[in-house]
Amino acid sequence: MEQFPSEQNDKSAILNNVVGPQTSQLTVGELDIEILPVIYDIIRCVEKNPVDNAAKQRESQECSQKILELQKRFDSARSQIRQLPGIDYNKEEQLQKLEQLKSQLMLKQKLIKKYKNKPF
Amino acid sequence: MSFHLSTKERLLLLIDDIEIIAKQLIENAMTPKHLRVPAVETTALVDLLVSKDEEFRSMLQLAAEQEKIEQKMNAYRAQVEIQDREINQLQKQLKEAEQILSTALFQARQKLNSIARANKRPVSSEELIKYAHRISASNAICAPLTWMQGDLRRPYPTDIEMRVGFLGKSDLNANGHSVTQPNNTNDIHRSTGEVPAASQNQFAWQLGELHMMGGSGSSVSLDTRAHKEASQDDVEVMSTDSSSSSSSDSQ
Numbered sequence: 295m296e297q298f299p300s301e302q303n304d305k306s307a308i309l310n311n312v313v314g315p316q317t318s319q320l321t322v323g324e325l326d327i328e329i330l331p332v333i334y335d336i337i338r339c340v341e342k343n344p345v346d347n348a349a350k351q352r353e354s355q356e357c358s359q360k361i362l363e364l365q366k367r368f369d370s371a372r373s374q375i376r377q378l379p380g381i382d383y384n385k386e387e388q389l390q391k392l393e394q395l396k397s398q399l400m401l402k403q404k405l406i407k408k409y410k411n412k413p414f
Numbered sequence: 415m416s417f418h419l420s421t422k423e424r425l426l427l428l429i430d431d432i433e434i435i436a437k438q439l440i441e442n443a444m445t446p447k448h449l450r451v452p453a454v455e456t457t458a459l460v461d462l463l464v465s466k467d468e469e470f471r472s473m474l475q476l477a478a479e480q481e482k483i484e485q486k487m488n489a490y491r492a493q494v495e496i497q498d499r500e501i502n503q504l505q506k507q508l509k510e511a512e513q514i515l516s517t518a519l520f521q522a523r524q525k526l527n528s529i530a531r532a533n534k535r536p537v538s539s540e541e542l543i544k545y546a547h548r549i550s551a552s553n554a555i556c557a558p559l560t561w562m563q564g565d566l567r568r569p570y571p572t573d574i575e576m577r578v579g580f581l582g583k584s585d586l587n588a589n590g591h592s593v594t595q596p597n598n599t600n601d602i603h604r605s606t607g608e609v610p611a612a613s614q615n616q617f618a619w620q621l622g623e624l625h626m627m628g629g630s631g632s633s634v635s636l637d638t639r640a641h642k643e644a645s646q647d648d649v650e651v652m653s654t655d656s657s658s659s660s661s662s663d664s665q
Contacts, residue, residue, distance in 0.1 A: 380484025402497035
């Protein structure tokens with residue numbers, strides 16, 4: 295094993311590389327997607343239908359602002375979902391890929407073990 | 415819902431659906447009361463919106479599960495990467511070993527070949543020593559240790575010997591001269607009985623040089639004498655060298 299003096303360092307470097315990009319990604323727990331309350335607010339705002347003109351004007355402005363906010367929420371929801379890790383496949387495909395990785399790892403470990411135990 | 419789509423695509427589709435339903439609901443709410451769609455339809459829309467939202471939430475749970483699986487996969491990927499590196503390292507070492515071994519094999523084959531050749535035509539060491547003694551007995555390859563200028567024993571192969579040798583023959587043939595050998599081979603192996611012709615020539619040439627240099631004046635002749643001694647040493651060394659090299663050629 296004296297040929298691999300920096301093996302430990304390599305391992306940590308690889309782990310950092312693999313885990314590193316994940317920090318820029320979002321997790322499901324960090325998502326902030328609330329749409330229904332905004333829709334409810336907008337409908338309530340429209341349904342109010344005040345009598346005097348000034349209040350009507352104010353309500354209308356408020357309403358359009360809320361619609362803009364709803365649009366923003368939709369956009370932000372889309373961008374947040376795009377940042378989620380591990381959802382590029384459906385679950386079945388993902389599990390299949392996990393199994394592939396597992397078997398690949400086992401095979402490689404077996405190969406190395408076989409080679410190292412081989413008497414020359 | 416089509417299940418061949420990825421979870422991300424399904425989530426985005428759900429958001430699109432919710433957006434469309436919300437738009438319809440808001441548009442409906444904004445239209446005057448007498449133009450609105452029936453309340454049943456509005457209720458159905460609201461129900462659909464709620465069900466879509468529930469579906470979205472459940473899909474997010476699935477995304478959370480997949481996130482955990484992804485973490486596992488990342489760990490596996492890192493492990494695989496480590497194994498890959500190790501395999502690459504081993505492969506490199508294997509290649510190096512192969513190269514070293516192939517070089518060693520090549521050299522060993524060469525040695526085996528030369529051993530086989532030596533076994534095919536064995537030469538006894540006694541015979542070799544005898545032969546060496548024979549060619550050195552007549553001072554043909556090296557001057558005697560005590561040889562001095564004027565010594566009758568020759569320090570190098572004579573002209574006759576050179577002419578008889580392979581080089582001399584080839585030279586004559588190349589120039590188109592007829593091959594004439596004035597002496598027979600017995601002359602070559604003679605001992606110090608007579609002064610060799612080449613040796614005399616050498617003397618004559620040196621004397622001639624002395625004469626030429628001496629002709630310029632007495633003071634110069636003194637220097638010339640000193641020079642003569644030095645040049646004699648040079649000649650000695652040169653002649654000894656040439657004797658060894660040329661004799662080996664003529665053999």
